[in-house]
Amino acid sequence: MTELRIAFTLNGEPCEAQTAAHRTLLEVLRARGAVDVKEGCGEGVCGTCTVLLDGEPVSSCLVLAARAQGRDLMTVRGLGDAGAPHPLQSAFVAHGAAQCGFCTPGMLLTAYALLRDRPRASRAEIRRAIAGNLCRCTGYTKIIDAIAACAEGAARG
Ligand code: FES
Numbered sequence: 001m002t003e004l005r006i007a008f009t010l011n012g013e014p015c016e017a018q019t020a021a022h023r024t025l026l027e028v029l030r031a032r033g034a035v036d037v038k039e040g041c042g043e044g045v046c047g048t049c050t051v052l053l054d055g056e057p058v059s060s061c062l063v064l065a066a067r068a069q070g071r072d073l074m075t076v077r078g079l080g081d082a083g084a085p086h087p088l089q090s091a092f093v094a095h096g097a098a099q100c101g102f103c104t105p106g107m108l109l110t111a112y113a114l115l116r117d118r119p120r121a122s123r124a125e126i127r128r129a130i131a132g133n134l135c136r137c138t139g140y141t142k143i144i145d146a147i148a149a150c151a152e153g154a155a156r157g
């Protein structure tokens with residue numbers, strides 16, 4: 001079995017990992033303790049495993065770990081934490097947009113990438129952006145409300 005050594009940046013920190021060539025980014029990230037990246041379907045349908053690869057949302061269960069070589073990865077831990085939450089994280093709490101929380105890391109990263117590129121995104125754009133992130137709990141309205149509150153905050157300046 002071919003083994004690879006890969007080096008990448010994870011939430012701003014330089015990282016290395018040894019992995020079999022067929023392992024996915026999701027497997028490698030979780031094996032090295034990044035359990036904030038959630039595994040749902042494992043086949044590219046649910047979006048719970050979303051991470052940002054060079055700033056773009058990808059389903060890490062569909063990406064070979066080797067593709068991370070030399071690249072920049074961000075998981076939800078890179079966004080903020082309980083002590084210093086990102087405005088999106090605060091908005092999710094304020095709007096009750098996280099219930100079981102399983103979809104939340106992927107939702108937040110997808111929303112972050114959207115608002116970075118479209119700070120005043122409309123509700124229709126938000127809906128389109130999160131179409132690949134499934135949530136079994138919230139019915140989506142509260143999630144859209146939370147993201148829209150951040151977009152409206154940007155619009156107000
Ligand atoms: S676990 Fe990757 S898309 Fe579902």
Ligand code: FES
Pocket residue numbers: 097098099100101102103104134135136137138
């Ligand atoms: S909050 Fe439970 S799956 Fe979204």
